[in-house]
Amino acid sequence: MATIRDVARHAGVSVATVSHVINGTQYVSPELRERVLQAISALKYRPNRLARALSRREVPLIALVVPDISNPYWSCLARAVQDVTDRHGYSVIVCSTDGLLQREVRFLESVSGWISGLILHPYHLTHEHLASYVSDDTAVVILGDFLRAEGASGNWDHIRGNNEGGARAAVDHLIALGHTRIAFIQGPPGTPSGSRRLAGFRQALESAGLLVDDSLLIPGDYTREAGRAGVATLLGMEHPPTAVFCANDLMALGAMEEAQRLGHQVPRDLSIVGFDDIDEAKRARPPLTTVQQPPERLGRVAAEALVERLNGRKEPRDEWLTFSVVVRGSTAPPVERRRT
Amino acid sequence: MATIRDVARHAGVSVATVSHVINGTQYVSPELRERVLQAISALKYRPNRLARALSRREVPLIALVVPDISNPYWSCLARAVQDVTDRHGYSVIVCSTDGLLQREVRFLESVSGWISGLILHPYHLTHEHLASYVSDDTAVVILGDFLRAEGASGNWDHIRGNNEGGARAAVDHLIALGHTRIAFIQGPPGTPSGSRRLAGFRQALESAGLLVDDSLLIPGDYTREAGRAGVATLLGMEHPPTAVFCANDLMALGAMEEAQRLGHQVPRDLSIVGFDDIDEAKRARPPLTTVQQPPERLGRVAAEALVERLNGRKEPRDEWLTFSVVVRGSTAPPVERRRT
DNA sequence: CTGTTAGCGCCTTCAG
DNA sequence: CTGAAGGCGCTAACAG
Numbered sequence: 128m129a130t131i132r133d134v135a136r137h138a139g140v141s142v143a144t145v146s147h148v149i150n151g152t153q154y155v156s157p158e159l160r161e162r163v164l165q166a167i168s169a170l171k172y173r174p175n176r177l178a179r180a181l182s183r184r185e186v187p188l189i190a191l192v193v194p195d196i197s198n199p200y201w202s203c204l205a206r207a208v209q210d211v212t213d214r215h216g217y218s219v220i221v222c223s224t225d226g227l228l229q230r231e232v233r234f235l236e237s238v239s240g241w242i243s244g245l246i247l248h249p250y251h252l253t254h255e256h257l258a259s260y261v262s263d264d265t266a267v268v269i270l271g272d273f274l275r276a277e278g279a280s281g282n283w284d285h286i287r288g289n290n291e292g293g294a295r296a297a298v299d300h301l302i303a304l305g306h307t308r309i310a311f312i313q314g315p316p317g318t319p320s321g322s323r324r325l326a327g328f329r330q331a332l333e334s335a336g337l338l339v340d341d342s343l344l345i346p347g348d349y350t351r352e353a354g355r356a357g358v359a360t361l362l363g364m365e366h367p368p369t370a371v372f373c374a375n376d377l378m379a380l381g382a383m384e385e386a387q388r389l390g391h392q393v394p395r396d397l398s399i400v401g402f403d404d405i406d407e408a409k410r411a412r413p414p415l416t417t418v419q420q421p422p423e424r425l426g427r428v429a430a431e432a433l434v435e436r437l438n439g440r441k442e443p444r445d446e447w448l449t450f451s452v453v454v455r456g457s458t459a460p461p462v463e464r465r466r467t
Numbered sequence: 468m469a470t471i472r473d474v475a476r477h478a479g480v481s482v483a484t485v486s487h488v489i490n491g492t493q494y495v496s497p498e499l500r501e502r503v504l505q506a507i508s509a510l511k512y513r514p515n516r517l518a519r520a521l522s523r524r525e526v527p528l529i530a531l532v533v534p535d536i537s538n539p540y541w542s543c544l545a546r547a548v549q550d551v552t553d554r555h556g557y558s559v560i561v562c563s564t565d566g567l568l569q570r571e572v573r574f575l576e577s578v579s580g581w582i583s584g585l586i587l588h589p590y591h592l593t594h595e596h597l598a599s600y601v602s603d604d605t606a607v608v609i610l611g612d613f614l615r616a617e618g619a620s621g622n623w624d625h626i627r628g629n630n631e632g633g634a635r636a637a638v639d640h641l642i643a644l645g646h647t648r649i650a651f652i653q654g655p656p657g658t659p660s661g662s663r664r665l666a667g668f669r670q671a672l673e674s675a676g677l678l679v680d681d682s683l684l685i686p687g688d689y690t691r692e693a694g695r696a697g698v699a700t701l702l703g704m705e706h707p708p709t710a711v712f713c714a715n716d717l718m719a720l721g722a723m724e725e726a727q728r729l730g731h732q733v734p735r736d737l738s739i740v741g742f743d744d745i746d747e748a749k750r751a752r753p754p755l756t757t758v759q760q761p762p763e764r765l766g767r768v769a770a771e772a773l774v775e776r777l778n779g780r781k782e783p784r785d786e787w788l789t790f791s792v793v794v795r796g797s798t799a800p801p802v803e804r805r806r807t
Numbered sequence: 808c809t810g811t812t813a814g815c816g817c818c819t820t821c822a823g
Numbered sequence: 824c825t826g827a828a829g830g831c832g833c834t835a836a837c838a839g
Contacts, residue, residue, distance in 0.1 A: 128602065128604065128816095130815095130816055130817085131816065131817060131818095132816080132817095135826095140825080140826085141825065141826040141827075142816095142817080142818090142826085142827095143818085143819080143820095143825070143826060143827080144824090144825060144826075146817070146818060146819080147824095147825090150818085152818085152819085153824080153825095154824070155824075155825085156824070156825090159824090159825085173579075173580070173602065174580075174816085174817075175521075175580065175815085175816050175817070176580035176581060177517055177520050177521045177526070177580070177581075177815090177816080177817090178521055178815070178816035178817040178818085178831090179816080179817055179818075180517050180817095180831095181515075181517045181518055181521055181815090181816080181817075181818095181831050181832070181833095182816080182817045182818045182819085182830080182831055183817085183818065183831085184831070186517070187577075188581065196536050196537065196542065196561075196563075197536065197537045197538070197539055197542045198537070199537060202536065202537040202563070205563075213573075218574075218577035218578065220560045220561075221536075221561060221562075221563075222561075223536075223542065223545075223561075233553075234558075237558035238558065239513075240513070240514075240515065240516035240517065241516060241517075241528065241581075262468065262513065264468070352747070352750070384724050384728065387727075387728045388724065388727045388728065388752075407692070410692070412728075470831095470832055470833085471832065471833060471834095472832080472833095480809080480810085481809065481810040481811075482810085482811095482832095482833080482834090483809070483810060483811080483812095483834085483835085484808090484809060484810075486833070486834060486835085487808095487809090490834085492834085492835085493808075493809090494808065495808075495809085496808070496809090499808090499809085514832085514833075515831085515832050515833070517831090517832080517833095518815090518831070518832035518833045518834090519832080519833055519834075520815095520833095521815050521816070521817095521831090521832080521833075521834095522814085522815050522832080522833045522834045522835085523815085523833085523834065523835095524815070
């Protein structure tokens with residue numbers, strides 16, 4: 128590999144001049160510039176990015192850590208992040224942790240020192256982990272709910288949706304339709320978003336004076352298959368629910384497919400509500416009623432916050448994104464009501 | 468940030484000694500070693516990985532480029548790759564190109580210089596692109612079919628499955644069951660795997676003396692939704708096929724779901740065959756008959772090839788993985804036959 | 808065994 | 824406007 132010195136020699140100029148024509152850091156006479164350019168292509172010179180980063184003390188790489196990249200919610204968010212950061216000259220390294228603390232930690236460990244910024248949605252990661260694996264000069268944006276220790280050392284941004292409020296609103300919608308026997312297919316146990324959505328579910332029922340039937344609280348993990356399995360369990364019960372709220376769209380979609388496969392009609396026999404509003408939700412048949420909290424927006428906002436911080440902002444930013452319930456075709460009043 | 472020099476000063480030793488205790492490159496007396504270790508933790512010293520990489524002339528990062536990370540086939544492969552490379556001290560940067568040449572190129576561009584190895588499954592990328600974006604000292608393993616130009620400069624490894632043979636075998640299975648009207652839901656147009664599987668499909672029909680009905684050649688793009696849409700088209704025809712071969716499992720799964728949703732029974736009314744044997748295939752109802760070419764194996768073999776190359780192997784390696792048809796519950800003789 | 812020293816490849820003052 | 828020289832932080836010979 129040719130070095131900048133080889134180019135300088137070949138062009139008969141100094142390394143400084145070569146550096147200037149490459150980076151446009153200073154005016155160079157057209158003649159010299161031309162000679163340098165020729166030398167560069169003659170030698171197939173490519174600047175060594177490591178050396179450049181070391182010297183400039185900046186790396187054009189940022190990392191994005193999400194729970195499950197095969198979930199369209201996250202792949203969509205990833206794309207949104209890249210759209211923003213690309214424009215500012217940063218490339219993104221994406222990691223899918225599959226909900227495993229070990230992978231969250233391992234990834235941070237492996238990229239630490241190679242990146243100048245980090246966007247992450249922690250599942251199990253705590254404040255301590257973050258503080259110990261991420262150096263202070265790394266810009267950090269946290270996505271979603273995350274326990275921030277008191278007197279936390281990290282100066283990090285924080286962008287989140289309203290999991291509790293969104294869940295409550297979704298269930299309120301079901302209750303308003305007349306449902307009283309409402310099931311919940313949950314998110315992964317122990318995760319912030321999972322427990323907040325569960326809390327919202329409970330609140331909605333309680334403030335409507337309805338009992339929370341624990342047998343209608345089905346475990347899940349945000350995958351399509353969990354939705355399938357969950358709905359199969361529910362529909363096999365003696366007194367199946369008339370509506371089910373799923374902690375995310377992917378499970379709702381799976382639930383809907385499985386319910387239909389088992390010969391039930393949605394929403395006539397079973398109303399289904401999701402959470403997120405991923406792209407597929409509106410294309411499902413029937414289109415899915417869901418809590419809109421689009422990944423594009425979250426990704427964009429997070430990426431913009433990160434770029435700002437990379438550009439020198441110091442004050443931490445803490446932002447709550449709004450949500451709304453989008454009523455589509457997968458919800459309707461329960462059959463009993465209809466017949467009265 | 469503390470540097471190695473700060474540590475040396477703090478411990479009252481030379482930088483070389485510090486370097487040696489960090490890297491274990493030479494014996495250091497227990498006493499000094501202890502002093503160094505203390506200095507390190509006192510100063511919260513973390514070696515600068517950039518500087519280390521520059522000096523050692525090796526980067527512990529490799530890149531993996533796949534068409535669509537939200538497809539379980541690829542996320543599974545990614546995991547297999549990481550399992551292997553982790554053990555050898557390399558971290559993996561994954562990129563999903565979404566089948567876009569622009570993204571293939573852009574990613575290569577952005578990681579070039581930051582990685583010491585590369586595993587990729589090109590969709591549109593040509594030999595020239597690769598040669599121009601990847602420096603000669605980068606180890607490269609190519610996955611799948613890829614046109615290798617004559618007199619190619621790149622010294623690259625090549626691991627691939629047998630797309631054509633696998634497709635042919637799958638269709639042969641359908642033919643052996645007695646199907647004569649067989650549809651094909653295709654892969655993304657213009658991609659190597661897509662066209663090879665189509666070729667295999669054609670060959671099977673032709674060597675059985677069956678006509679290829681172009682109206683049964685449905686476009687697809689390896690997504691679940693394409694499978695759904697494709698089967699809906701097919702089942703809406705005047706003379707629907709009795710069997711459909713899908714260019715990958717995800718489409719086959721989508722096709723099966725949609726067929727069932729529309730009230731058809733699989734395999735009684737429609738036999739379905741996939742390609743890949745992803746994890747979900749065996750768990751579908753009915754379990755999917757498919758061409759087994761497991762992503763774990765491909766990922767592992769590719770990663771091992773890369774590591775070997777990183778360790779100095781020079782001769783290019785060119786390997787064809789074997790496949791087999793796994794007959795499960797989604798295929799059966801066509802109804803007409805049964806009744807005779 | 809330990810310390811000194813010369814790079815790794817690039818950027819960046821700072822004279823001229 | 825150009826070039827010489829020092830430094831980014833670390834590793835690796837090579838003396839001692």
